[in-house]
Amino acid sequence: MDSTRPALRLFVLHHAGGSHLLYRHWPAALPDTWDVRLLDAPGHGHLLDLPRITDAGRLADYLLRVIAPEPGRPYALFGHSMGALLTYEITRRLVDRGRPLPVWIGLSARSVPRPAGPGTRYHDLPDEELRTRLKLLGGTPEEVFDDPGLWSLFAPVIRADLGLVENWRPPADAGPLPVALSAYAGREDRSASPARMTGWEGHTEHFMGLRVFDGGHFYFQDDPGPLLRQIERDATTALDAAGAAHSS
Numbered sequence: 001m002d003s004t005r006p007a008l009r010l011f012v013l014h015h016a017g018g019s020h021l022l023y024r025h026w027p028a029a030l031p032d033t034w035d036v037r038l039l040d041a042p043g044h045g046h047l048l049d050l051p052r053i054t055d056a057g058r059l060a061d062y063l064l065r066v067i068a069p070e071p072g073r074p075y076a077l078f079g080h081s082m083g084a085l086l087t088y089e090i091t092r093r094l095v096d097r098g099r100p101l102p103v104w105i106g107l108s109a110r111s112v113p114r115p116a117g118p119g120t121r122y123h124d125l126p127d128e129e130l131r132t133r134l135k136l137l138g139g140t141p142e143e144v145f146d147d148p149g150l151w152s153l154f155a156p157v158i159r160a161d162l163g164l165v166e167n168w169r170p171p172a173d174a175g176p177l178p179v180a181l182s183a184y185a186g187r188e189d190r191s192a193s194p195a196r197m198t199g200w201e202g203h204t205e206h207f208m209g210l211r212v213f214d215g216g217h218f219y220f221q222d223d224p225g226p227l228l229r230q231i232e233r234d235a236t237t238a239l240d241a242a243g244a245a246h247s248s
Contacts (some may be wrong), residue, residue, distance in 0.1 A: 006035035007031070008074050009034070009074070010235065011075065012037070012041055012079075013079035013080070013082075014041070015084030016081060017134075017157050018044065019040050020045045024122030026224065026228060029083065029224065030231070031236075041161075042059075052157065054164050056164050060086050068092065071100050074103050076102050076238070079105075081109045082165050083214060084110030090184070091177055095179075101182065103136065104180045105180070105182075106225075106231055107181065110197075111193075112197075112202070114170065130155070142220075180238035181203070181207055182208070183200040183201075184210075184229075185206075185221070186219030188219075197210055
């Protein structure tokens with residue numbers, strides 16, 4: 001193998017209202033033979049000046065153009081919360097379009113696809129209720145809630161992202177993905193509990209298991225080390241299996 005070519009290219013997709021910033025230390029903590037790329041959705045992070053995309057399908061198409069998979073170049077996807085939904089949508093599109101598939105996908109803190117039912121529409125909540133909800137989830141710097149100027153900048157982004165998630169509908173005829181898949185959950189996460197995350201087994205032909213960590217929705221925020229070590233193990237196992245299958 002070309003020594004200048006990464007063993008694996010890993011794309012990381014962020015959560016609703018977030019950006020690459022929460023994951024900025026991940027590349028240095030993962031194998032130096034990997035090319036770890038932290039993606040931003042338009043209107044977030046490095047792409048703050050671009051118009052936000054508020055439809056899950058259109059955003060998946062946009063990110064797929066950024067990922068641009070190439071034959072013979074192994075890559076993987078990891079998504080947290082909204083990022084997991086987008087990882088699933090991107091992978092479905094790759095399958096449907098006959099494009100090179102990732103050797104592995106990791107889905108974190110997002111329960112299995114299902115039609116939306118009755119319930120709270122978080123993106124429509126009044127400001128105070130939305131702030132309370134976000135504080136319970138974690139992942140948002142406290143200064144955003146304390147500074148009216150920051151909140152006025154942040155609130156439209158989180159509302160747009162929550163609307164994207166809440167308006168998304170899974171395709172009725174989607175079969176299991178022919179891709180190795182690992183699921184990750186926080187033990188105390190009330191929005192995507194471990195029990196709900198187990199359902200991902202029925203959405204893939206190669207389920208690698210549910211990994212449960214102490215903590216809530218952002219279980220890795222204070223110490224991403226345990227999650228990153230598990231990502232390395234899972235993705236490496238899937239990469240090795242893909243290489244063995246290719247050479248046999």
